[in-house]
Amino acid sequence: MHIGIIGTGYVGLVTGACFAEFGVYVTCIDRDERKIKSLKRGIIPFYEPGLEELVKRNIEKERLLFSTKIKDAVSTSLAIFIAVGTPPRGDGSADLSYVEEVCKEIATHMDSYKVIVTKSTVPVGTGKKIKNWISKSLKKKVDFDVASNPEFLREGSAIEDFMRPDRVVIGAESPQAIAILKDLYRPLYLIETPFVITNVETAELIKYASNSFLATKISFINEIANLCDAVGADVHVVAKAMGLDKRIGPKFLHPGPGYGGSCFPKDTMALLQLARQHKVELNIVDATIRTNQKQRSLMVEKIKSRLAPLKDKVIGVLGLSFKPNTNDLREAPAVYIISRLMEEGAVVQAYDPVATDDAKRVLNNVKFKKNAYEVARNAHAIVLVTEWNEFRNLDLKRIKKAVKEPNFFDLRNVYDPERMQELGFNYYSVGRSIKSQ
Numbered sequence: 055m056h057i058g059i060i061g062t063g064y065v066g067l068v069t070g071a072c073f074a075e076f077g078v079y080v081t082c083i084d085r086d087e088r089k090i091k092s093l094k095r096g097i098i099p100f101y102e103p104g105l106e107e108l109v110k111r112n113i114e115k116e117r118l119l120f121s122t123k124i125k126d127a128v129s130t131s132l133a134i135f136i137a138v139g140t141p142p143r144g145d146g147s148a149d150l151s152y153v154e155e156v157c158k159e160i161a162t163h164m165d166s167y168k169v170i171v172t173k174s175t176v177p178v179g180t181g182k183k184i185k186n187w188i189s190k191s192l193k194k195k196v197d198f199d200v201a202s203n204p205e206f207l208r209e210g211s212a213i214e215d216f217m218r219p220d221r222v223v224i225g226a227e228s229p230q231a232i233a234i235l236k237d238l239y240r241p242l243y244l245i246e247t248p249f250v251i252t253n254v255e256t257a258e259l260i261k262y263a264s265n266s267f268l269a270t271k272i273s274f275i276n277e278i279a280n281l282c283d284a285v286g287a288d289v290h291v292v293a294k295a296m297g298l299d300k301r302i303g304p305k306f307l308h309p310g311p312g313y314g315g316s317c318f319p320k321d322t323m324a325l326l327q328l329a330r331q332h333k334v335e336l337n338i339v340d341a342t343i344r345t346n347q348k349q350r351s352l353m354v355e356k357i358k359s360r361l362a363p364l365k366d367k368v369i370g371v372l373g374l375s376f377k378p379n380t381n382d383l384r385e386a387p388a389v390y391i392i393s394r395l396m397e398e399g400a401v402v403q404a405y406d407p408v409a410t411d412d413a414k415r416v417l418n419n420v421k422f423k424k425n426a427y428e429v430a431r432n433a434h435a436i437v438l439v440t441e442w443n444e445f446r447n448l449d450l451k452r453i454k455k456a457v458k459e460p461n462f463f464d465l466r467n468v469y470d471p472e473r474m475q476e477l478g479f480n481y482y483s484v485g486r487s488i489k490s491q
């Protein structure tokens with residue numbers, strides 16, 4: 055089967071490369087000529103473990119093609135996936151102008167039956183709009199279906215998530231469209247991945263509801279962590295015991311500086327906006343968003359309560375990306391925390407294993423260092439913001455020797471409080487005011 059993927063951002067490229075690995079012939083389209091030129095040589099514009107090898111291998115096998123022209127994908131493909139950006143507008147709702155533009159262009163080249171599939175996270179009701187945009191722009195009278203196939207890929211483990219998903223969601227009305235999509239995903243069917251087949255609106259909502267629920271779990275445990283700090287309880291034990299209840303589950307109950315990235319902040323806002331348009335209250339999602347914003351600022355307060363006034367204090371920050379294994383800085387807690395600390399006059403020196411070059415474009419006046427030990431030199435405090443593996447086993451004695459004052463803010467609870475105290479650090483974490491048992 056031949057398919058087309060429009061948009062070679064994170065979702066589009068991972069999806070295209072993974073389908074090619076399944077043996078499908080994939081044409082990936084992006085209007086950015088430089089990007090396409092690099093992709094043809096197997097150069098990936100972002101960091102995602104395993105993706106470069108996958109892209110290179112499938113280019114060699116001639117199953118993965120790149121082009122800047124939508125026309126190149128439409129004529130040969132039976133299914134066309136839309137994976138372009140849906141950035142947030144000022145009011146938090148998703149901006150669909152790229153999706154609209156792409157649909158109109160696909161339509162002008164359609165000369166036989168196609169399934170048009172949305173992979174981008176789009177508001178409920180977009181499927182209907184797509185049908186409309188395409189119908190109006192068709193040059194020939196051809197039959198087509200619109201389907202929704204939301205992605206559940208996490209940055210940093212996207213290939214694994216694609217190859218071994220918890221479920222595949224297909225929203226479509228016609229049996230033909232469902233059969234084509236099921237056929238595409240046949241390798242996953244064979245490993246008994248659950249398939250949820252539903253209508254387009256339900257599929258669209260599943261994505262927002264899933265991301266918002268995960269974000270809610272994080273905000274919930276962050277509030278419980280703050281309470282743990284106040285009453286002398288240990289949030290890790292609370293989360294572990296909660297997670298042992300199968301109705302709750304152990305995942306996404308790790309406290310920290312709040313969720314970031316390109317998905318949770320955007321999708322929770324968009325869901326809230328959609329509910330408002332329909333005059334439905336989503337109080338829990340609303341509280342989740344507010345709690346998340348508060349959590350980032352509480353981290354700054356934590357640092358200030360020990361170090362204030364911050365003027366001329368040197369603060370060493372470990373980790374800049376919104377989570378490990380990605381160079382993505384969108385809505386990264388580190389960017390917010392660093393900006394607030396610098397506003398109050400602190401001198402920030404920082405290191406990230408992968409995101410430093412990207413951070414240079416976003417954060418002015420930060421002194422970027424080559425490793426954690428350089429970050430520690432003469433610092434009044436270390437703040438661990440992103441739990442990269444290389445920060446899990448630091449030579450703490452070396453860090454202690456390098457710093458000016460042994461204040462250690464571990465915003466991801468990587469280290470054992472008791473051991474840190476034994477080493478002579480003033481150690482602060484999130485929700486573990488008592489020693490771990």
Ligand code: UGA
Pocket residue numbers: 175205206207208209210265268272305306307308309310311312313314315316317318321376377
């Ligand atoms: C998220 C979802 O997990 C994917 O299923 C979804 O497909 C994707 O959004 C999307 O909509 O495209 P992602 O944003 O890559 O994936 O990252 P996550 O691993 O979900 O982490 C999101 C944020 O939550 C990070 O800032 C992370 O540090 C934070 N987090 C996660 C916590 O603070 N605590 C936790 O227990 C888990």
